[in-house]
Amino acid sequence: MSRTWNFAAGPAAMPDEVLRQAQAELLEWRDARASVMEISHRGQAFMALAAEIEADLRALAGIPPHYKVLFLQGGATLQFPLLAMNLARPGQRADYVLSGHWGDKAAREAAPYVEVHIAADARASGYAALPPRADWQLDPQAAYVHYTPNETIHGLEFHQVPQVGDVPLVADFSSSILSAPVDINRFGMIYAGAQKNIGPSGLTLVIVREDLLARATRPMAAIFRYAEHAAQDSMLNTPNTFGWYLAGLTFQWIARHGGLVAMAARNGRKADTLYAAIDGSGGFYRNPVAPGARSRMNVPFFLVDPALDGRFLAEAEEIGLLALKGHRALGGMRASLYNAMPQEGVDALVDFMCDFQRRHG
């Protein structure tokens, strides 16, 4: 047994260096004489760590001072209603641009709290292309415009931040955060579950423009209010301290390996390698997404004969290419290529795909 190439969509592979450091200091962190899991989040040591981590993230992602950074729980799914409760006043309308499963879910979960308007929907294309910007029906009075920059299941990605005028743009960046530089100033709010590019599951990152925090005027529990979390430095309640710590190790890992520009280059090369293998297979493998909308992070692909799926997965697993089974909604295969997946892993996958095709094509 040994660690191999893990293409899981999330919870996903984490950098070896991060896991090895966490392992080494799991029982005794710095001079705490205890695990980082066992110390008070409000103690000096953890507060200092939290401040370091936020500073590292701000430097890495270029987060301007007028944005708050929150380390919360509940995944992106909990943010679906919370962002509507916080960014819209009751009765206000919000525009949702759907490019796959997650955007659709975000809209449905927000519906009890805001008048959801579907401004555009990739469904018409069978999720093979992004809805052209010219067709979006945006309302300049909307509370916000929500979209999903990368759709994990359908494998569609926006490679440019859309222009939406003065309405705050809100983005579920769960599956592409920190995979490439992004101009934070273009957004009202960015949020992301950690379990793909940041760390383990159970931690959620929210980056929100400070002036938007005042919008949450409806009566609600303090724990639902971003302004309260911001005022208390994400310590309104006991945070996921171990997840937060691992996120910090991951931010350092990204910085050590060249930051977001280097990640973008690596991620681009990895995706190019895999799409080239798929497109060059003469139809044995197929990815249905229009080239300009293809995700760099999640590559769904289908074998020409679905009867071979089981054998493909079994042989792949045998040689240590793990978690390639596609999402149950689509079937087929999916390879997720987050930051922690090296080029070497993608090369191993492509070699196997060529070999499999030679034997079964």
Add this chain to the structure above:
Amino acid sequence: MSRTWNFAAGPAAMPDEVLRQAQAELLEWRDARASVMEISHRGQAFMALAAEIEADLRALAGIPPHYKVLFLQGGATLQFPLLAMNLARPGQRADYVLSGHWGDKAAREAAPYVEVHIAADARASGYAALPPRADWQLDPQAAYVHYTPNETIHGLEFHQVPQVGDVPLVADFSSSILSAPVDINRFGMIYAGAQKNIGPSGLTLVIVREDLLARATRPMAAIFRYAEHAAQDSMLNTPNTFGWYLAGLTFQWIARHGGLVAMAARNGRKADTLYAAIDGSGGFYRNPVAPGARSRMNVPFFLVDPALDGRFLAEAEEIGLLALKGHRALGGMRASLYNAMPQEGVDALVDFMCDFQRRHG
């Protein structure tokens, strides 16, 4: 540097055996060829683990089949509003019994979602005694009665489950769960943040009687609905898989060490040791709580001269007695004696207290 006695209130000390096992298998869990943090929660391996953990907990705590067990996120603080949203219909009233800070917070966070009625309040006693059951103003039509079996800050504990008739009893067991046997049948719902007796922060246990799940009729996002979490085996969204795994190791540790009966005996002896030292100090140390209401888990105590507090804490830390500083609301000292704290740690604390008194008393 080495691990010492950690009296933190939460996140709190975890059993050494649990941390050592987690450390050993952090990079490769069972035959996953990956960390338990890096595998899909919906994959066969993690689903099997989740089922094992639930079975272990059900056996350990004697949870009847008509109760659902949920592994959620957000801490007890997120459950404060959620339990009101789920267990009360809009406009219904709920009774809250307050014995300290956390009961009060539970009531305030529930207030936007249920008509909160304070049925009893220990404030009148300065949180030195529990409000006598005979004085509780309970409404037989209330949606539920909420109380906090153990108050972490004020150090008050109910040593019996109160009789409340047919109204479902709801209890925030965050700081005393699994510290002694409890008859689950007496409750409509039990919930607990994991970071004291179960594992790391970022995981929340909810045990809820199945018939109560149908009460959540108001419009709300699925992620707020216990019934949805139950229907999806706590996988409505990506759960905190590493926290869940550590909870499982902790349940096994408790079982290996004699189960809840043995924990109750150990915890009783530990608390007796510390209270005897406080009460036997001739007033040098003082715990203000009436003996019948004293917490076995969290022991606040005060030095006769607060000017000695800083020296007490510095000397304690010097010899490895950590995190004894009292909550900022009360000052003084607090020793938390959760399951993972052995008698040996309490003995070391008491030895130090005697020695400190000899030198400064």
